[in-house]
Amino acid sequence: MQAGTRAPAVKRYNEKQIIYGMHFVKALKSSDLPEGQVRKVKLEGREFALVRKDGLFYCIDGVCTHEGGPLGEGVLVDGWLECPWHQGHFDYKTGNTDPETDWVTPVKAYRTRTEDGYVYVEI
Numbered sequence: 001m002q003a004g005t006r007a008p009a010v011k012r013y014n015e016k017q018i019i020y021g022m023h024f025v026k027a028l029k030s031s032d033l034p035e036g037q038v039r040k041v042k043l044e045g046r047e048f049a050l051v052r053k054d055g056l057f058y059c060i061d062g063v064c065t066h067e068g069g070p071l072g073e074g075v076l077v078d079g080w081l082e083c084p085w086h087q088g089h090f091d092y093k094t095g096n097t098d099p100e101t102d103w104v105t106p107v108k109a110y111r112t113r114t115e116d117g118y119v120y121v122e123i
């Protein structure tokens with residue numbers, strides 16, 4: 001883009017939305033993820049774990065840093081997202097890990113937003 005020109009505030013196409021350079025991708029219908037549950041979603045060839053907790057949606061990388069377990073198939077245990085393979089604990093809000101399960105290292109967390117009944121993830 002040339003200096004002095006401005007990008008449109010919101011550009012929409014298909015399943016994606018770009019807002020001020022951020023890249024939100026439609027992940028799933030919010031009604032498809034019940035309260036307190038975890039879902040695996042694949043977006044643009046990458047796996048993510050979506051969590052619905054207290055009415056809000058959270059998203060972290062979907063591949064465990066230990067041996068690649070599918071975090072989107074995990075469960076919420078004592079406030080942590082627990083990996084289904086060896087029970088490593090991740091903070092589904094930040095991607096940080098539980099010091100008690102030090103065999104896992106943090107993953108990245110992603111912003112989410114909801115619109116018209118769908119959850120979007122910024123990737």
Ligand code: FES
Nearest residue numbers: 064066069083088
């Ligand atoms: S693969 Fe997740 S704790 Fe081992």
